Amino acid sequence: MANRSGEQRVIVIGGGLAGLSATARLVEQGLKVDLFSLVPVKRSHSVCAQGGINACNEIARQQGFSEWMHMDETLYGGDFLADQPPVYEMTHWAPKIIDLLDRMGVPFNRTSEGYRDLRLFGGSLFRRTHFSGATTGQQLLYALDEQVRRAEVDGNVTKYEFWEMLWPALEGEGDGRRCVGIVAQDMRTMQIRAFPAEAVVIATGGCGLIFGRSTNSVMCNGAAAARCYKAGAWYANGEFIQVHPTAIPGADKCRLMSESARGEGGRLWVPRQPGDTRDPRQIPEGERLYFLEEKYPKYGNLVPRDIASREIFDICVNQNMGIGGERMVYLDLTHKSREELDRKLKGILEIYEKFAGQDPREVPMKIFPAVHYSMGGLWTTYTREVREPDPIMDRDCGVDEVVGMKLGAPNTMMTNIAGLFALGEVSFAYHGATRLGANALLSCIFDGLFAGIGIKNYVAENTDRPAHSVNNTVFDDLIKREEQKMQRLIKTAQKGAGNPETNPYQIGREMGREMEGAATVVKFAGGLNPALEKIRELRERWSRVQLTDSGMWTNQNLSYTRALGDMLALAEVIVLGGVKREESRGSHYRTDFLKRDDARFLKTTVAEYEPETCSANIFYREVDAPMVKPRERSYGKSGDAKPAPEKEKQTAGAT
Amino acid sequence: MTTTQDQSSTNSGAASSEAAEKRTVRFRIQRCLGPNKPAHWEAFDVPILAGEGANVISCLQYIARRPITADGKETDPVVWDSGCLEEVCGACTMIVNGQVRQSCSCLIDNEAPNDGDVISLQPMSKFPVVRDLWVDRQRMFHNLKRAHAWTPIDGLHDRGAGPQETAKNQETRYIFSTCMTCGCCLEACPQFLLVDEPAKWDESFVGANTIGQVRLFNLHPTAKEEAGERLEVLMGPGGVSDCGNAQNCVKVCPKEIPLTEGIAAMGRATTVKAVKQFFTGE
Numbered sequence: 001m002a003n004r005s006g007e008q009r010v011i012v013i014g015g016g017l018a019g020l021s022a023t024a025r026l027v028e029q030g031l032k033v034d035l036f037s038l039v040p041v042k043r044s045h046s047v048c049a050q051g052g053i054n055a056c057n058e059i060a061r062q063q064g065f066s067e068w069m070h071m072d073e074t075l076y077g078g079d080f081l082a083d084q085p086p087v088y089e090m091t092h093w094a095p096k097i098i099d100l101l102d103r104m105g106v107p108f109n110r111t112s113e114g115y116r117d118l119r120l121f122g123g124s125l126f127r128r129t130h131f132s133g134a135t136t137g138q139q140l141l142y143a144l145d146e147q148v149r150r151a152e153v154d155g156n157v158t159k160y161e162f163w164e165m166l167w168p169a170l171e172g173e174g175d176g177r178r179c180v181g182i183v184a185q186d187m188r189t190m191q192i193r194a195f196p197a198e199a200v201v202i203a204t205g206g207c208g209l210i211f212g213r214s215t216n217s218v219m220c221n222g223a224a225a226a227r228c229y230k231a232g233a234w235y236a237n238g239e240f241i242q243v244h245p246t247a248i249p250g251a252d253k254c255r256l257m258s259e260s261a262r263g264e265g266g267r268l269w270v271p272r273q274p275g276d277t278r279d280p281r282q283i284p285e286g287e288r289l290y291f292l293e294e295k296y297p298k299y300g301n302l303v304p305r306d307i308a309s310r311e312i313f314d315i316c317v318n319q320n321m322g323i324g325g326e327r328m329v330y331l332d333l334t335h336k337s338r339e340e341l342d343r344k345l346k347g348i349l350e351i352y353e354k355f356a357g358q359d360p361r362e363v364p365m366k367i368f369p370a371v372h373y374s375m376g377g378l379w380t381t382y383t384r385e386v387r388e389p390d391p392i393m394d395r396d397c398g399v400d401e402v403v404g405m406k407l408g409a410p411n412t413m414m415t416n417i418a419g420l421f422a423l424g425e426v427s428f429a430y431h432g433a434t435r436l437g438a439n440a441l442l443s444c445i446f447d448g449l450f451a452g453i454g455i456k457n458y459v460a461e462n463t464d465r466p467a468h469s470v471n472n473t474v475f476d477d478l479i480k481r482e483e484q485k486m487q488r489l490i491k492t493a494q495k496g497a498g499n500p501e502t503n504p505y506q507i508g509r510e511m512g513r514e515m516e517g518a519a520t521v522v523k524f525a526g527g528l529n530p531a532l533e534k535i536r537e538l539r540e541r542w543s544r545v546q547l548t549d550s551g552m553w554t555n556q557n558l559s560y561t562r563a564l565g566d567m568l569a570l571a572e573v574i575v576l577g578g579v580k581r582e583e584s585r586g587s588h589y590r591t592d593f594l595k596r597d598d599a600r601f602l603k604t605t606v607a608e609y610e611p612e613t614c615s616a617n618i619f620y621r622e623v624d625a626p627m628v629k630p631r632e633r634s635y636g637k638s639g640d641a642k643p644a645p646e647k648e649k650q651t652a653g654a655t
Numbered sequence: 656m657t658t659t660q661d662q663s664s665t666n667s668g669a670a671s672s673e674a675a676e677k678r679t680v681r682f683r684i685q686r687c688l689g690p691n692k693p694a695h696w697e698a699f700d701v702p703i704l705a706g707e708g709a710n711v712i713s714c715l716q717y718i719a720r721r722p723i724t725a726d727g728k729e730t731d732p733v734v735w736d737s738g739c740l741e742e743v744c745g746a747c748t749m750i751v752n753g754q755v756r757q758s759c760s761c762l763i764d765n766e767a768p769n770d771g772d773v774i775s776l777q778p779m780s781k782f783p784v785v786r787d788l789w790v791d792r793q794r795m796f797h798n799l800k801r802a803h804a805w806t807p808i809d810g811l812h813d814r815g816a817g818p819q820e821t822a823k824n825q826e827t828r829y830i831f832s833t834c835m836t837c838g839c840c841l842e843a844c845p846q847f848l849l850v851d852e853p854a855k856w857d858e859s860f861v862g863a864n865t866i867g868q869v870r871l872f873n874l875h876p877t878a879k880e881e882a883g884e885r886l887e888v889l890m891g892p893g894g895v896s897d898c899g900n901a902q903n904c905v906k907v908c909p910k911e912i913p914l915t916e917g918i919a920a921m922g923r924a925t926t927v928k929a930v931k932q933f934f935t936g937e
Contacts, residue, residue, distance in 0.1 A: 043744040102817035105806035105875045107829040110822040146805035217739045251713035253740045354760050496729030497721040505720040549731050553689045554786040
């Protein structure tokens with residue numbers, strides 16, 4: 001048994017931006033952290049974020065922007081499904097977070113005078129996005145990784161890299177139930193061990209792998225979240241999956257083409273003549289359909305992601321106007337100078353060059369939407385704090401009081417299981433029905449820094465019942481259960497390709513295909529219900545699954561197959577939530593229910609696992625919306641009432 | 656990694672509009688069941704559709720789904736390390752046809768354009784093998800500790816912005832900051848050798864990437880405060896004087912980081928420091 005010394009330790013699972021910022025904050029407050037990750041934390045999926053990180057800044061402020069407006073954009077972008085106090089707090093902390101990252105040494109792009117440079121991003125008419133080349137996520141992750149490495153050298157962090165979280169350890173019943181550690185497995189030696197802790201933080205990111213090919217890294221399978229869900233944690237708003245409009249389709253995954261390509265002036269078009277096979281450079285302006293600019297004159301190519309994805313989907317699938325009849329449109333940057341493109345977008349242009357084999361500075365890129373981000377995730381809570389509006393940050397807010405989150409409240413970002421916290425993409429908070437570009441990095445880092453203080457207080461409140469006093473049987477039983485699970489799978493192993501019916505990769509592939517077809521850009525009951533049936537069929541096949549590797553050393557076959565069983569549980573949550581939500585909102589677009597229906601569905605979907613039936617029970621909770629009244633989310637398509645300095649849009653990408 | 660889905664046949668988007676040409680590419684893979692186990696080779700045939708964007712990873716995914724060798728023998732699935740598949744995490748580095756590189760960015764249409772072409776895959780040789788193509792690169796992260804590769808900030812509380820920085824300095828730092836700890840520069844380096852025992856890492860050559868990180872941090876106005884400590888490490892055993900100037904590192908770096916410039920700059924800085932120490936006794 002590990003760590004039975006009586007020292008106060010907190011477990012953090014996941015070493016992306018959320019996990020690392022939480023780790024740094026917890027250490028700063030005197031706690032020791034055991035940090036678990038499927039990969040060396042420096043290789044976490046946060047490295048893939050390209051575009052930037054949003055925050056109000058002094059330039060934007062002088063042009064009329066404010067923290068309040070950043071909140072408003074986030075809520076409007078999320079179609080008012082997000083609880084508002086966490087969004088208030090996040091957007092108001094954002095400028096301070098940029099300053100902190102700056103102090104950590106993040107090489108943010110600079111103006112000629114040496115100030116931090118800013119770029120325009122989707123869903124805003126103000127330059128509020130800070131960036132570091134085209135690898136902002138990588139740069140932020142490295143800065144936090146370095147701080148955590150420093151804490152590791154000081155003996156305050158112990159890393160368990162290449163360890164897989166298998167199950168949360170819970171003790172007690174009803175109101176007394178709490179999380180007291182985890183059981184995890186070393187992916188190399190296959191050793192299964194228990195790790196007691198005063199609190200457990202899940203920061204394991206998204207679940208893109210459930211959809212087969214996505215923009216996510218290979219470890220983003222959602223299994224840790226699924227295991228918490230199966231252990232009793234609520235999973236909220238699962239049906240809200242962001243499909244990124246501009247990805248490069250590939251055989252193994254879809255590679256992201258950052259929104260910053262549009263932010264820096266990239267234009268989406270198709271030939272006006274369907275099936276036109278000419279070289280795109282030979283097609284004159286007049287014979288190109290800039291479909292976003294025509295339909296959304298105000299935001300143009302910078303409409304939010306769900307709208308852009310749907311319009312591309314519509315052009316290709318419904319209007320059959322994709323390039324050469326294929327599911328692809330052009331993303332064109334060739335009107336910009338090479339020098340400017342290299343200075344601002346080199347990283348992402350190189351990705352295209354590398355993986356598509358063409359130079360996007362010369363030839364328009366071919367792109368199509370791909371699953372990118374999960375707005376849904378483990379349900380989390382917080383403590384409200386009512387305040388007077390800030391005269392600067394909340395300028396022109398038009399309300400008498402604002403509601404933020406109370407700093408240091410022990411329930412901050414806690415799931416419905418005491419002691420189990422969820423941070424970053426794996427939590428459902430902040431982004432509502434769809435996420436604005438460059439808000440993800442912010443929400444992950446904010447979550448760690450803000451909730452870290454509450455988690456410390458949760459630990460302090462519970463010092464009378466420390467983890468090392470928990471009855472050993474809690475951990476021993478879990479270890480035994482996980483070992484049995486593993487042995488059952490190992491015993492099925494048979495070399496060779498086996499039967500496709502029971503081949504785990506075949507089951508996973510069919511799950512991905514079904515989910516991508518039924519539960520992404522366009523949904524309807526006639527697609528979602530068969531998908532539910534398919535998931536049940538796959539679950540039955542998974543119960544007869546056959547491994548190909550019986551080894552007890554670095555058995556990736558086992559890890560994948562075990563995770564697949566848990567991914568199927570989340571797949572059901574995602575589809576079932578989608579069937580029951582009979583409206584269109586943000587990324588959730590139902591062709592059979594085209595309108596947003598606030599009366600029935602301005603509510604958080606919550607899925608609770610029922611162990612008897614092994615399936616999800618869905619119920620709804622009110623959205624906490626004390627400040628901004630929901631309004632139509634149209635992005636200027638039909639006379640939107642949003643105050644907007646038009647000149648900002650005109651200069652988009654012209655600098 | 657824990658996933659190995661092969662989705663290539665659902666790839667509607669990248670499918671070429673020309674009649675897709677089918678061919679078979681043979682993968683020769685150097686296999687090893689675990690640390691200190693003998694290595695052996697196995698061959699696998701993988702069907703490829705021209706223009707569908709197949710890369711080494713999608714082929715390994717195919718083999719994972721169907722672990723049968725070219726001569727029909729049923730075998731264990733191949734183990735490998737991967738992450739982002741966008742050449743930004745560094746995980747999937749291996750030796751492809753004798754060249755160290757990220758396997759995700761190795762497109763089959765470029766590497767093996769003809770029917771019957773062979774692609775060989777081997778694990779990096781400068782790190783201990785975990786299994787098959789997966790190696791343990793802990794030593795690289797250890798070397799980042801050796802080099803104090805961080806900015807020593809006071810804490811996480813709000814203390815306003817960081818130091819102002821010229822665009823030129825930012826550009827110099829940025830390129831070094833894109834180092835993804837992949838290990839290509841070390842694999843290609845004649846001076847960087849396999850060291851199994853962690854106890855000996857502190858005496859062994861740090862390698863180009865770590866020297867590059869010293870360059871990165873010594874250029875930052877705050878991190879500069881620990882420049883002396885970092886240079887001390889580079890002046891000690893396994894420091895910058897171990898560099899044999901083969902210049903292989905800069906040729907194989909996938910991020911085109913000017914590693915040799917970094918080494919030269921740090922070489923000069925350590926010399927200046929040594930001279931200063933000689934005269935001042937500090």
